Amino acid sequence: MSVDAVPVLQVRDLRTYFNTLDGVVRAVDGVTFDVGRGETLGIVGESGCGKSVTALSILRLIPPETGRIVGGSIRFDGRELVGLDEAEMKSLRGHRISMIFQEPMTSLNPVLTVGTQIAENVVRHLGVSWRQGLDRAREMLELVRIADAARRLDEYPHQLSGGMRQRVMIAIALSCEPRVLIADEPTTALDVTIQAQILDLMLELKEKLGTAIVLITHDLGVIAETAERVVVMYAGRKVEEASVSSLFAQPMHPYTRGLMRAIPRLDIEADTAGRRPRLQEIPGLVPILTRPIPGCAFADRCGFATDRCRAERPPSVEVRPGHEVACWETARVAEAA
């Protein structure tokens, strides 16, 4: 295997649990995936599926009072992050691995100027002078296409629009040219014309800097238009993984199929003979994660489920090259088309 083929991030059987008054929540329950160098991996799922906890686990940002990584491995550039001491994690965060969040206003410091917030990250990790840090900050603002960058350096987050704040977050996150950028719902709080600008910017900078992106979202549309490979999560588990084209052309897991049929389509005329069709519903609710789920977590809502599905957890199996699915009934599901 050539050096380039080694994934920059390897997550193996990750388990992150939280202690709550109702019991132990298995928020991430055995998740495995790789992120290739310079690749965009999408992680998609509904609320509570564990996609954000997976991201926080990679950065080791799980609050120790309530949660912890109880098992599995996270290797970044060959180096194990689970159990790595906090000082070393600190030197990685914001430097080699960065993250941007949904709501930039809550991630930015309201009492520091934009320039200060970018420069402090650069000075901290690259050990340059404050002046060089500010130069880099201006460069970064230009890179994320904020007009009049020199003036904006002295502004505070509240003086910026939502789209510009997210550009500033991206500027901070990319200021040390990280290998991996984790973006958790980066455009969910933004208007659609601004979302398009930000997604385009992220993809363009990824090309320019060679950064791999882990894009976490609930929005299959965002996934389809940005990701190269996709992990679908449900109830703390990976149920399917495939290239974006394979996933959308031939989704194999009943949950993925259900999701795709449940969304209203922007690009397809919905009415047939003047009547609005009904969307396909996924019956039932997500399982309660404090109860152990011995079988497939989707079994209770799945039309294909058998006794085996309820009793035995399906392993993730490659059904086509690069297309994995965790389902006992793959053959029947495929036939149902």
Next chain:
Amino acid sequence: MSTAPVLEVQGLVKHFPILGGLLQRRVGEVRAVDGVSFSIARGETLGLVGESGCGKSTIGKVVLKLIEPTAGRILLGGEDVSSLKPGAMWAHRRRIQTIFQDPYSALNPRLPSGTLVGEPLENFGLARGAELGERVAKLFERVGLRPDAMRKFAHEFSGGQRQRLGIAKALSVNPDLIVADEPVSALDVSVQAQVLNLLIDLQEEYGLAYLFISHDLAVMRHISHRIAVMYLGRIVELTTKRALFEGHLHPYTEALLSAATAPDPARRKRRRRIVQGDVPSPAKPPPGCHFHTRCPYAIAECRTLAPPLIEVAPGHHVACHRRPVGGGPHPLSTTV
């Protein structure tokens, strides 16, 4: 039955004052809604779509008379209610109900859900005692909740179930019109599908009209009959769903549709025409056509003169100097 539209809005204006200085004097105003007209027929869904700050939620609130319009007329079933005082308005409130984005904050946490859903019936004196209980049980069943859930409290329901409670409550008094402001935005897609289906079923069953407010174009395409696109307090395009998606005329509609994502990786190859810049502040909207600062097709006229909303083809209204009557949906050129 009267043939008047369920709701008609004429020249609606809502300006909010900006107060400043020591004496909190009026130093400016936010033109949240700046001259909007539309009507909704029985059994019809009119979608109001636009980005934050375009005034779509303000229209919902004004139509509900939760806030008073600055100018313009609101007609319910042909009757002018715009200047009615709260007491006189009360009699009309039964006909126009609402469902909210976040049903949790709209439901009293201390009352059992059955009492909550029955409140409007009691309030309007439409049912009491055993009959009230029966009617509430029927409503629960109709929106897909088990009648024994009537004893539960709001926090014991999931998000989708809470939205069903909100729908049952709105439905309880047989309204003509429901104003629905982002009713599925807070829901996961699998639950969103359940609620959208329910809304369509109820509309067909009871002939309800919806004023459906959303930023989500895909949801709009699914549920609306006609759609009004708003930008900075004005309607820029108003037409049938099909005409909007297949033959839209306004450059802002084009920008919205081109920016929206769809679950189809093949769309990626299509060159997207992404509009640059931010939406200007509604406190300082640009002169002329509000969109001219971001419009690739703007001409001199657009910078000074606000284009009126005119019917350029049957049922297709657009406010754009570059779209004359009968002009058709040909692509606009950026050089004039």
